[in-house]
Amino acid sequence: MASVNSYVNTSVNHPYIPSTDSERAEMLGVIGVDSLDGLLGDIPAEHRHPSLNLAPGLSEQELSSVFVTIAAENASSSNGYISFLGAGAYSHYIPSTVRSILQRGEFVTAYTPYQPEAAQGTLQVGFEFQTVICQLTGMEVANAGMYDGPTAFAEACLMAARVTKRTRVGVLSSIDARLPDTLRAYSKYQGIEIVSIDPDVLEIPDDLACIGIQSPNFFGGIEDVERLTELAHASGALSVVHVNPTALGMFKAPGEFDVDIVTADGQPLGVPMAFGGPYVGLFACKKAHIRQMPGRIIGRTTDTKGRTGYALTLQTREQHIRRERATSNICTSTQLIGLMVTVYVATLGKQGMKDLSNLCYQKAHYAASEINRLADFSVDVSGTFFHEFVVSCPTDPARVNAALLRQKIIGGLDISDRSDNGMLICVTETSSKADIDRLVAALSEIGVTS
Amino acid sequence: MTISTGAGDVDRRLLMDRSVAGRRAFTLPESDVPAQGLPDSAFLRDDVELPEVSQLEVIRYFSVLSQLNFSIDTNFYPLGSCTMKYNPKINDELSNLPGLADIHPLQPDETVQGAIRLLKGLQDDLGEITGLPGVSLAPLAGAQGEYAGLLIARAYHEARNDSERVVAIVPDSAHGTNPASAAMAGLEVATVRSDEQGNVDVENLRELADGRTAVFMLTIPNTLGLFEPNILEITKIIHDAGGLVYADGANLNALLGIVKLGDLGVDICHSNLHKTFSTPHGGGGPGSGPVMVTDELAKFLPKPVAELTGDGYVLTTHAESIGAINGFHGSFSIAARAYAYIKALGLEGLRSVSENAVISANYIQAKLKDKYALAADRYCMHETVLSASLQKKRGVAGLDIAKRLLDFGIHAPTMYFPMIVDEALMVEPTESESKETLDHFIAVMRQIDDEIDASPELVLEAPHDLPVTRLDEAKAARRPVLRWTADE
Numbered sequence: 027m028a029s030v031n032s033y034v035n036t037s038v039n040h041p042y043i044p045s046t047d048s049e050r051a052e053m054l055g056v057i058g059v060d061s062l063d064g065l066l067g068d069i070p071a072e073h074r075h076p077s078l079n080l081a082p083g084l085s086e087q088e089l090s091s092v093f094v095t096i097a098a099e100n101a102s103s104s105n106g107y108i109s110f111l112g113a114g115a116y117s118h119y120i121p122s123t124v125r126s127i128l129q130r131g132e133f134v135t136a137y138t139p140y141q142p143e144a145a146q147g148t149l150q151v152g153f154e155f156q157t158v159i160c161q162l163t164g165m166e167v168a169n170a171g172m173y174d175g176p177t178a179f180a181e182a183c184l185m186a187a188r189v190t191k192r193t194r195v196g197v198l199s200s201i202d203a204r205l206p207d208t209l210r211a212y213s214k215y216q217g218i219e220i221v222s223i224d225p226d227v228l229e230i231p232d233d234l235a236c237i238g239i240q241s242p243n244f245f246g247g248i249e250d251v252e253r254l255t256e257l258a259h260a261s262g263a264l265s266v267v268h269v270n271p272t273a274l275g276m277f278k279a280p281g282e283f284d285v286d287i288v289t290a291d292g293q294p295l296g297v298p299m300a301f302g303g304p305y306v307g308l309f310a311c312k313k314a315h316i317r318q319m320p321g322r323i324i325g326r327t328t329d330t331k332g333r334t335g336y337a338l339t340l341q342t343r344e345q346h347i348r349r350e351r352a353t354s355n356i357c358t359s360t361q362l363i364g365l366m367v368t369v370y371v372a373t374l375g376k377q378g379m380k381d382l383s384n385l386c387y388q389k390a391h392y393a394a395s396e397i398n399r400l401a402d403f404s405v406d407v408s409g410t411f412f413h414e415f416v417v418s419c420p421t422d423p424a425r426v427n428a429a430l431l432r433q434k435i436i437g438g439l440d441i442s443d444r445s446d447n448g449m450l451i452c453v454t455e456t457s458s459k460a461d462i463d464r465l466v467a468a469l470s471e472i473g474v475t476s
Numbered sequence: 477m478t479i480s481t482g483a484g485d486v487d488r489r490l491l492m493d494r495s496v497a498g499r500r501a502f503t504l505p506e507s508d509v510p511a512q513g514l515p516d517s518a519f520l521r522d523d524v525e526l527p528e529v530s531q532l533e534v535i536r537y538f539s540v541l542s543q544l545n546f547s548i549d550t551n552f553y554p555l556g557s558c559t560m561k562y563n564p565k566i567n568d569e570l571s572n573l574p575g576l577a578d579i580h581p582l583q584p585d586e587t588v589q590g591a592i593r594l595l596k597g598l599q600d601d602l603g604e605i606t607g608l609p610g611v612s613l614a615p616l617a618g619a620q621g622e623y624a625g626l627l628i629a630r631a632y633h634e635a636r637n638d639s640e641r642v643v644a645i646v647p648d649s650a651h652g653t654n655p656a657s658a659a660m661a662g663l664e665v666a667t668v669r670s671d672e673q674g675n676v677d678v679e680n681l682r683e684l685a686d687g688r689t690a691v692f693m694l695t696i697p698n699t700l701g702l703f704e705p706n707i708l709e710i711t712k713i714i715h716d717a718g719g720l721v722y723a724d725g726a727n728l729n730a731l732l733g734i735v736k737l738g739d740l741g742v743d744i745c746h747s748n749l750h751k752t753f754s755t756p757h758g759g760g761g762p763g764s765g766p767v768m769v770t771d772e773l774a775k776f777l778p779k780p781v782a783e784l785t786g787d788g789y790v791l792t793t794h795a796e797s798i799g800a801i802n803g804f805h806g807s808f809s810i811a812a813r814a815y816a817y818i819k820a821l822g823l824e825g826l827r828s829v830s831e832n833a834v835i836s837a838n839y840i841q842a843k844l845k846d847k848y849a850l851a852a853d854r855y856c857m858h859e860t861v862l863s864a865s866l867q868k869k870r871g872v873a874g875l876d877i878a879k880r881l882l883d884f885g886i887h888a889p890t891m892y893f894p895m896i897v898d899e900a901l902m903v904e905p906t907e908s909e910s911k912e913t914l915d916h917f918i919a920v921m922r923q924i925d926d927e928i929d930a931s932p933e934l935v936l937e938a939p940h941d942l943p944v945t946r947l948d949e950a951k952a953a954r955r956p957v958l959r960w961t962a963d964e
Contacts, residue, residue, distance in 0.1 A: 040825045042562055042754075044910040045832050053839040053911065057855075062831050065838055065855045066734065068703040073739040079604050083822030086566050092819060093812075097575030099590030101583065104574030111580040114803060121502050123534050131549030132542035135563050138760035141888050142949075143879070143942045147545035148759035151538070154491055157959040161525050167958050171761070173616040176803040207800040211627065211778075215662025248519060278521045291803065298572070301591045302581030302804025303616065304762030316956070322760065327952035330937075334488055335944035339952040345619070345656035346893075350665050355619045355656035362758025365538075372491055372534050373501045376526040381504040392509035410515045431587070439582055459508040 040083065101436065108461045109436035110393075112414045112452025113244070114175065114202055115302065116272065116294040118382075119456055123373045124296045124366050133365055138322075138358075142337040143329075148361060149336035152324040155364040158371045162274045162379075163288040164281020165310035169321035170359035172307025175291025176208035179238065179268045181320045181354055182287040182309065183209050186236035186264040187218060188318050188353070189286075194234050196223045196263065200249065201240035203444075205268060209238075225249060230257055236264040236286070242273055245441075245450065246390075246414030252283040259284070271295050271308065272454075273412045275383030287311045296370025297363055306363035317343060320354035382455060386413040389462065390453040396466045397451070402473030414452045416445050420473055423449040429472045435465055486540060486943060491527040492960045494537070501531040544943045545759070546887045552913050556859045556890035556902025557651070557699060559729045559751035564820065567754065567813035576812060581804040585790050591808065592789035595782040598815040602766055605826070606725070606745055607738025610774025612781050613766045614806040618726060619653040621746030621765025622693075624778045626661035627798040628744055628769060629691040629720045631776040635796065638718065641690035645719075647676055649699045649894040654724060663690055670896055674700040674852035682713055689719035691744075696723045696737060697730050699894040700851050701837065701859035701902070711741025720744060725768075728752040729906065730834060730858035733827035737768075744769045749807075753814035764810040780805055832907035833858040836914055840903055843918045847925045851897040859904035862889075863897055872928045872935050874899035879946065880927070880938035884920045 039046060045053070059065055066074060084092065101107045109117065128134070132147060139145030139152075152170045159168035172178040183195045195213070197206050199222045206220055213220070223230060223237060230237065237258045241249035255265035264286035272294045280288045292306040293299070311319055317340065325339030345352040374382060390413040398405040402420040417438065419426050426449065427437040438451035453462065514520065529537075546553065553560035571577070579588055599611035615621035626644065633641045644658035645666045655665045666684050669677040676694070685692070692714045697703045704710060711721045723737050723745035729752040731737070737745050749755045749764040757763075769777065779800045780791035791805060821829065834857055841850065841860040851861035864874035878888030878901065890902040905914055927934050939945065 040821065040828060042564060042821065042825075043828055043832055043907050045835070045907070049911045050832070050835055053835050057835070057838045057842045059855075062835065065834055065857075066703075067855070068705040069735050070708055070740070073735050075734065076607070076736050076739060078733055078736075078823055078826075080601060080823040080826065081819070083825040084819050086820070089566060089816055089820050090570065093570040093573060093576075093816065096590040096594050097573040099593065100575045100579050101587035102575050102578045104578060107587075109580055109583070111582050113582055115581050117578070117580070123501065123531060126535060127538045127542075130539065130542040132545040132547045133759055134568070134756045135548035135560075136545045136759040137553065137555055137558055137560060137757045137887075140891075141546070141878070141882065142947050143939050143944050144546040144551075144882050144887060145544075145759070146943045147541040147543065150488065150490075150541050150544070151759075153959070157490070157492070158526065160959045167956075173620065173762075174803045176800075177616070177620075204800065204803050208802055211799050211801045212660070214627070215630070215660070248515070274521075275524060276521065277519055279524075282521070298577040298809070299580050300571075300577050301579045301588065301808035302806065303802075304764070304807040304810055305803070306762075316958075323956075323958060325952040326957040327948045329944040329947050331945055333485075333944055335947045337947045337949050337952050339949065339956060339958075341953075344652075346652040348656070349652050350655035350659035352652070352656045352659075355623060355653050355660050356617075357619045357653050358617045358761030358763050360758075360762045361760035362756065363762055365759070369534065369538055372527050372529065372537075373531070374526075375499075375501055375528050376524055377500060377528070378502050378504060379524050379526060385504055385507055387514075388507045388512045389509055391512035395512070410519055427584070431584070436580070436583060436587065455504065462509070 107434045107436055110438045110451045110453060110465060111436060113439045113450055114204060114291065115299045116452065117299060117454055117456045118294055120296050121373045124369045127369045128366060134362060139338060142335065146335060149324050151365050151368055152361065153326065153336050155368045156324060158368060159308050159310050162271055163310045164279030165288050166313040167316050168310035169319055169323050171361065171364040172309050172321055172356065173360060174303060174305040174307050175268065175289065176204045178289035178307030178309045179205045180209040180212040182266045182289045183236060183238055184213060185287060185318050185320060186266055189264060189315055190235045190262060192233055192235040193217050194219045194221055195236055195238065196221045196230060196234040197238040198223050198225050200225045200243040200245060201238065202244040205240065230261055232261045234261065234263040236266045238266045240268040242270055242412045242414065245416050246411040248277060248410040251280060251285065255283050255285055272383060272386060275379035276387065286315065292363060292367045295367040297366050304360060304363055306360040306367060318353060321356050322359040385455040389455065389457055390415065393451065393453045393462045397469060400470050400473055403469055413454055414450060417449045417451055419447040419449055421447065423447060426472055430468055433468050435468055490960045491529060491537065494529055494533060495527040497528055499528045499530050501529055501534045551885055551887055552909060552917060553887040554889055554903045554905050554917065555887055556904040557726055559904060559906060561754055561906040562908040563754050563756040564817065567816045570816050571809040571812040577809065589789050592782045592791060594812060594815055596784060596789060598811050599782055601818050602747060602768055605732060606768045607736025608745060608768035609771055610769040610777055611766055612777040613811050614778045614780065614801055615746065615765040615767055616802050616807055617761065617763035618746060618748045618765040619657055620801060621767045622653055622724060623657040623660055624767045624798065624801055625722050625744040625746055626657055626663065626691060628773055628776040629722060630661060631798050632720065632773055633690055640688055643688045643690055645684050645689060645692045647694065649896050650693065650695060651699060651724065651726065654693045674702050675704055675706060676710055678706050678709060681710060685713050685717035685719060687718060689714065689717050691720045691722050693722045693724060695726055697727045697857040700861045701856040702852055703857055707740050715741065726751060727858060730830055732830040733823065734830050743773060749810055749814040754817045755810045755813040762807050762810055764807040829907045836905040836907065836909060840905055840914055840918060844921055847922055851900065859902055861897055862901045862903060864899035864901055867925065867928055868899050870928050871932060874901050876935045876938065877901065877924055880924050880935045881920065882939040883941055886917055886920060
């Protein structure tokens with residue numbers, strides 16, 4: 027027991043903890059106990075102050091060294107690798123404005139805006155976020171953010187089930203498996219059945235809550251959202267469309283097709299890939315369905331002096347009021363990532379989003395046509411696609427990727443489980459023509475030797 | 477006042493109202509590839525309605541907005557149950573290093589050995605701290621960790637063909653996500669009462685625990701900031717009935733190095749990295765809610781779990797896993813921050829965190845209990861729940877006191893929670909705050925109590941000096957305006 031308070035008894039404080047020995051002693055005196063243990067009487071004595079196998083604390087300088095070493099053990103653009111991975115996380119240039127605003131501790135270290143008078147900054151940003159998500163998707167209303175794309179999609183399907191009072195959810199067979207996987211985890215005990223639907227289907231079962239569509243789909247292709255939405259509506263189902271927001275700079279917005287719910291991962295909009303998170307889920311829908319929408323919503327109102335202000339609203343849908351009858355258990359809006367998205371879209375603006383979409387499209391189509399010229403590789407370029415496409419490899423894509431990696435090229439995603447010897451390649455504005463040519467040359471060599 | 481609003485009112489116009497055709501904040505490079513044919517125009521949209529502003533306007537707009545916020549960096553933020561501690565700046569910096577911020581989640585394991593080693597390191601540390609060695613960092617927030625925990629409990633019972641277990645027992649003092657997550661997991665919610673001391677009513681629990689009990693969800697310390705003195709008896713009652721014990725780790729900041737949840741009979745818990753382990757709250761996320769379990773339950777953990785094998789570090793998923801609960805591997809850069817925090821503090825530092833958090837909360841309680849009633853008159857852990865019931869009799873509600881605190885640059889405590897306490901004001905100072913700050917808070921709380929008699933309008937109409945006074949929330953809900961539109 028002697029060692030337990032050894033830290034506390036040293037005369038030097040940790041930089042994160044201000045109270046000194048004498049201040050602690052004074053406070054304990056006011057409380058009326060001799061030592062900390064006097065406050066811990068409710069904890070079973072035999073389990074108090076267990077031994078723990080944890081290393082001693084590090085100085086900031088030592089900590090930095092540990093992290094620099096960890097970071098150097100990863101392959102990224104910072105140590106000379108080029109990458110053509112997409113499939114749900116995308117490499118994009120992040121403008122200085124996003125990085126700069128993200129340094130504002132007033133945004134970073136605030137809590138959820140439950141006291142609106144002391145959180146007008148966070149709230150107005152959230153209102154701007156809802157606005158840009160509506161503008162990009164062409165939808166009427168958006169919430170303040172979900173965890174990520176797949177959870178937003180899962181919640182959208184559950185919302186469709188609530189709106190239609192139906193329990194079968196149709197999901198196109200061309201979508202990213204991460205979407206129905208997450209839906210399965212969310213709906214396992216809600217009596218929801220997931221039905222796979224072919225994208226070319228001419229009729230659907232008449233008891234579906236929705237058709238879940240991804241466009242661009244997992245393979246990069248643009249789906250006929252208009253036709254599928256009409257098909258859904260004809261049988262009383264909703265249309266749920268999962269989009270890539272970068273594509274919305276040039277491709278028609280789902281709102282133009284009478285879609286009911288739109289979801290997306292906000293990551294491409296200024297958020298680092300960061301090995302998978304944190305990202306933000308985008309969620310927009312028709313105004314008519316708003317009371318079934320999950321997540322936080324920010325609304326405009328006025329104060330007692332008639333001035334404009336913003337506050338969380340429609341909270342009776344949420345878990346802290348509704349408890350087990352809430353629309354979702356979600357208790358975050360991933361606000362900080364929403365801030366990054368908002369600053370990103372504001373920075374790119376009307377022309378920038380258009381230019382960005384077009385640049386991704388141009389580079390990906392150049393890469394696809396160059397790879398398609400190779401004798402041993404082919405790309406189906408007959409359909410409309412955005413910045414991802416499937417390459418048919420002459421051999422197991424894992425072998426192709428291993429060979430590419432030796433040349434510091436991280437190839438596309440091996441999707442041979444869904445497409446014969448298929449590799450899903452993504453090209454964004456961060457790949458130069460030289461990078462693309464390097465990939466094509468490397469593939470050309472592999473084709474010859476495999 | 478702590479909020480600088482400059483001379484006069486702040487320009488609150490929205491971005492679209494600042495937009496001027498032709499302005500730009502950013503340009504993209506020219507395309508360096510031969511021009512490619514565009515798709516059929518039927519696919520193309522005409523225009524995207526988005527702001528057109530200069531780069532300075534972007535920076536100034538968001539910078540000025542930030543100044544309308546209270547934050548830990550600028551204000552004392554004693555928000556109970558939220559653990560608003562200092563968020564070390566080095567953690568933000570390190571999590572954004574090249575090699576961490578720019579790696580793709582689907583890169584082959586061999587190209588992300590550092591990242592997976594970091595995840596494994598955090599798993600090991602969280603397992604050690606909680607005494608529950610099976611860890612998945614996948615959950616993206618506390619509510620997701622809690623939901624994952626419930627799915628694990630259900631998977632455990634199902635694997636034993638014990639399919640009648642469909643009830644989650646939840647205390648009446650529980651956070652709203654507990655029953656909401658239980659409902660999502662298809663569990664019926666049975667509520668166990670708290671006794672007059674704020675503890676779980678053990679006799680009531682004994683009546684409720686039976687062959688239908690899947691899991692008992694208990695926040696430790698509980699939402700009154702109290703440690704359940706009967707914890708060993710409670711976990712035994714649940715285990716004897718064949719159920720599992722899930723601990724909501726929202727209040728883990730009280731327990732670091734003081735007690736391990738696994739030693740108390742807890743089977744499953746989650747921890748909010750954005751509370752106990754100092755990652756920023758960000759104005760409402762991103763969070764991270766790792767789930768920790770006993771060895772026996774580890775095979776049910778959500779996807780993925782980091783492991784060290786003969787071939788190096790790998791991300792794995794057990795055949796009996798509850799599967800994916802979100803897109804990739806959880807909040808990696810949040811995990812990186814938490815790992816940095818644990819490494820910076822080390823064993824003795826983490827102990828010191830909880831010790832100081834407990835002492836500070838009890839100090840505030842001792843200095844205010846002659847003016848404010850206590851939810852339970854006994855030593856608390858890391859937070860104290862005051863009741864404004866005495867003040868309410870004098871015409872001022874807990875809400876009014878909370879709003880008046882804002883005028884002094886102090887964020888309000890958590891109000892009206894837990895629901896079993898009349899006019900609750902839940903105060904959690906954390907270990908980050910100096911004695912001078914605690915003394916200032918105590919003095920302000922005492923002054924507000926005096927104001928109730930001397931000049932009640934000061935309290936009833938507060939806040940006075942913030943960017944807005946009290947907002948008409950009923951109007952916001954009745955006629956929702958949720959976005960900018962052109963025709964206003």
